[in-house]
Amino acid sequence: MHRLTRRGxxxxxxxxxxxxxxxxxxxxxxxxxxxxxxxxxAGLEQEHNALIGVYxxxxxxxxxxAHRAQDSFSMLSTFKTYAAARVLxxxxxxxLSLEDRMFVDPAAILINSPVTQDRAGREMTLAELCQAVLxxxxxxxxxxxxxxxxxxxxITEFAxxxxxxxxxxxxxxxxLNSAVPGDPRDTSxxxxxxxxYRALLIGDALAPPQRRLLxxxxxxxxxxxxRAGFPPGWTSADKTGTGDYGSxxxxxxxxxxxxxxxxxxxMTRSATNDPKAQNLRPVIxxxxxxxxxxxxx
Numbered sequence: 001m002h003r004l005t006r007r008g009x010x011x012x013x014x015x016x017x018x019x020x021x022x023x024x025x026x027x028x029x030x031x032x033x034x035x036x037x038x039x040x041x042a043g044l045e046q047e048h049n050a051l052i053g054v055y056x057x058x059x060x061x062x063x064x065x066a067h068r069a070q071d072s073f074s075m076l077s078t079f080k081t082y083a084a085a086r087v088l089x090x091x092x093x094x095x096l097s098l099e100d101r102m103f104v105d106p107a108a109i110l111i112n113s114p115v116t117q118d119r120a121g122r123e124m125t126l127a128e129l130c131q132a133v134l135x136x137x138x139x140x141x142x143x144x145x146x147x148x149x150x151x152x153x154x155i156t157e158f159a160x161x162x163x164x165x166x167x168x169x170x171x172x173x174x175x176l177n178s179a180v181p182g183d184p185r186d187t188s189x190x191x192x193x194x195x196x197y198r199a200l201l202i203g204d205a206l207a208p209p210q211r212r213l214l215x216x217x218x219x220x221x222x223x224x225x226x227r228a229g230f231p232p233g234w235t236s237a238d239k240t241g242t243g244d245y246g247s248x249x250x251x252x253x254x255x256x257x258x259x260x261x262x263x264x265x266x267m268t269r270s271a272t273n274d275p276k277a278q279n280l281r282p283v284i285x286x287x288x289x290x291x292x293x294x295x296x297x
Contacts, residue, residue: 037290044290048280050268050270052067052267052268055265059198059263069191073189074187074243075187075188076177077139079142082196086149087148088213091126097126103123104124111174116132116140116144134217156169163196168184168186171185177243178243193265218252221236221237224240225288226254228284229288234255244277246278247269247270250284254288260296
């Protein structure tokens with residue numbers, strides 16, 4: 001048996017180093033840089049000439065994605081979740097019944113009122129109006145709920161009561177969608193509105209029966225933007241919104257097939273000052289795909 005001496009090991013190491021140094025075929029591969037989620041979101045902003053606000057949390061692991069999470073964006077139709085939730089809260093407290101009826105005034109029909117337009121001249125229950133705003137984003141139904149709960153200011157007050165310290169509603173449909181840059185009216189921030197939705201959908205802001213009903217209504221949403229980026233087997237309880245200056249939102253909870261729960265708030269607007277800029281619905285799907293892959297990897 002041959003024993004390796006320290007001197008022998010040293011000589012062998014020097015010889016190997018000399019061989020490597022003198023060989024033109026030896027190269028060390030440099031791995032490609034790993035792009036952070038923040039860099040990739042900034043890339044989407046540049047690609048689409050947009051401002052993208054994101055606040056997302058894996059509700060089981062606590063992992064978070066935040067980008068412009070404190071910036072102000074137009075609230076748009078995401079207020080309708082608060083309006084429906086306030087109706088549910090009032091029903092829970094015995095202040096009204098979901099079977100109470102309201103007359104649909106034909107003279108009050110607004111653009112994007114697909115449900116109430118078909119019911120013009122007749123009555124709808126509060127439950128039907130809640131479904132109309134959450135599943136079809138019906139604008140007249142939104143105003144009718146606002147009328148029942150006390151107007152736009154009631155949304156601001158309700159937001160504060162459930163831990164959302166930024167969302168404010170000042171106007172009615174459809175003026176609230178003007179989204180003029182710098183106008184503080186009818187605005188929120190991604191983290192703030194996500195906090196409110198979390199309190200409603202998995203917190204104790206509503207009693208369990210009302211919370212389940214809200215979740216069921218929102219899972220039947222027909223206007224979702226974020227679902228375009230979901231992997232197979234995922235669904236969501238979410239609410240969208242669109243307005244001028246390309247303003248486009250989607251907020252809710254995404255549910256995975258293995259029990260995953262991700263709170264996602266995406267609020268966007270065009271970086272241009274064109275009130276007729278195209279909406280950013282496709283971008284929200286891209287953001288949702290990025291968020292899910294980041295928070296579940």
